[in-house]
Amino acid sequence: MVRVLVPSGALGLNYDKEALARGVAAKPDIIAIDGGSTDSGPSYLGRGVSKYARSSTKIEWAGLMEARAQAGCPLVIGTAGTCGTDSAVDWMLDITREIAAEQGRPLKIAVLRSSQEPAAIAKAYGAGKVTPLPNAPEIDAGLIESCTNIVALAGVEQITEALNTGADIIIAGRTTDTAIIAALPLQKACHAGGAWHGAKIGECGALCATNPQSGVILIDFDTDGFTVTPLADGAHATPHTVSAHMLYENSDPFILYEPGGYLDVTGAAYTALDDTSVRVTGSEWVASVDYTVKLEGARGAGFQTVLMALIRDAHYVENSERWAADIVTKCSAKVLDRLAVGPDDFTIEIRIIGKTASFGTLETNHATPPEVGAIGIVTAKTESLSQEIGKMLNPYLLHHPLTLEEEVPTFAFLFSPAEMPRGQTYEFALNHVLHLDDPMAAFALEVHDIA
Amino acid sequence: MTLPKLRDIAQKVRSKNAGPFWLTIDIFCGTPEAFEQVQTRLKTDAVARLYGAETQLLKRFEMADLNVVKISLPRPATQGAIDDRDMHGASWAALLAEMEL
Secondary structure (H helix, E strand, C coil), X not given: CEEEEECCCCCCCCCCHHHHHHHXXXXXXXXXXXXXXXXXXXXXXXXXXXXXXXXXXXXXHHHHHHHHHHHCCCEEEEEEEECCCHHHHHHHHHHHHHHHHHHCCCEEEEXXXXXXXXXXXXXXXXXXXXXXXXXXXXXXXXXXXXXXXXXXXXXXXXXXXXHCCCCCEEEECCECXXXXXXXXXXXXXXXXXXXXXXXXXXXXXXXXXXXXHHCCEEEXXXXXXXXXXXXXXXXXXXXXXXXXHHHCCCCCCCEEEECXXXXXXXXXXXXXXXXXXXXXXXXXXXXXXXEEEEEEEEEEEEEEEEEEEEECCHHHHXXXXXXXXXXXXXXXXXXXXXXXXXXXXXXXXXXXXXXXXXXXXHXXXXXXXXXXXXXXXXXXXXXXXXXXXXXXXXXXXXHCCCCCCCCCCCCEECCCCCCEEEEEEEEECCCEEEEECCHHHXXXXXXXXXX | CCCCEHHHHXXXXXXXXXXXXXXXXXXXXXXXXXXXXXXXXXXXXXXXXXXXXXXXXXXXXXXXXXXXXXXXXXXXXXXXXXCCCCCCCCCHHHHHHCCEC
């Protein structure tokens, strides 16, 4: 049997300290926590930075390093620093060194790197080794090379290599959410379907149970399946909460693709062992012939400046979308007239919060609210152009009349200045897989000994 | 006569990203009766029209043991792209919850 302790769904979301102590007392074979996701958008990958505060990350990581020392088992973090680029891994390594010095313990740290050279990926694309997943954007070599960061998602093969170094702590770059949990059970010959399925159930911590905020869960893997137990007071796993977790953030609730194959939970059976633990058997792992790893990439998508006005005048609230469309037309014409730019160098958009900001033309509820917010979004090729156009948009949002006959209106600005520069924005550019002959070919492993 | 909306029948409708390129919507019906109603009255092509998606790209799963109908579709805009409106795909469920069945 292999016992995996998962402190929470992500480092930075905090965990229940009492529940963690219970987990340590249960003598886990490994402590595994996820450090990231694409869920907060492309900026983190584009810049190669963490979304969480360094101070919060350090406090939570120090607690886990202490727990690891007490449990005498390895501690692994996957997708370190939100995006799992080499820069985010180095940030995490730096925090780890600081804590190690403060805790005064010698440590062996394995670092698994997932960053890819855009030029190397462009070359692999040219050789037919990069293929699209469903709803992938159109790409070419130039677009790949324009990415500021590309990462490959490591699977169990690469995490197993890192475990084999005998490290106390593994800081991994981008990995699949499941790989860090499934690796040790698979290495110890636990049921493959159970290892992957248990990892998927556990990757969000206690989200698979009641009291999901509590974080901490224990998963026992064996040769038939797995058992999941949330450890916080008042947290219970039931066959319903566990099986329903396969719905979460999965486009397919039965099939989960991973490097080297896929998990099929169609035949899974969920049984309550008591009112807290659930036993799962019958999940199946189907190995693939070809070994692929998913790629994520982000590239610059222009510089943004946003402005916001509040509209409370009933006549303008009612006609706010016509008003906004008129501003976009007139302000765009003014930009083309006054600046040496073309129509492809910028976009101006105004979204009406209170009416169609969420769904645009797909909105079906056309009720008129008492007030609306008008958010102006300028996206341009350069920072200075973005701010210049933002300043041109300012007087329209402040004073633009619906008709020339009426008195010039004034709308509420929240701030001075009204323009809020957002700097460089990024977009996700890849939804593809990279075909590998050797799973380690796209990854690098290094070991640091801290005396 | 006004037709019932999905939210009048189902217990909860939630949406979330399934990666940056897909959106997934989970309809928790709550009871077998509600599940059966949603199963028969919620038409996949009507859902596709609601989101401006192509019907053949929608994935639909009906899970009787959970009383859940799940629909996954290509995101109306790629997550975080300049035409995206909802970084986590959190609000899109409301459009479906308010659909008349």
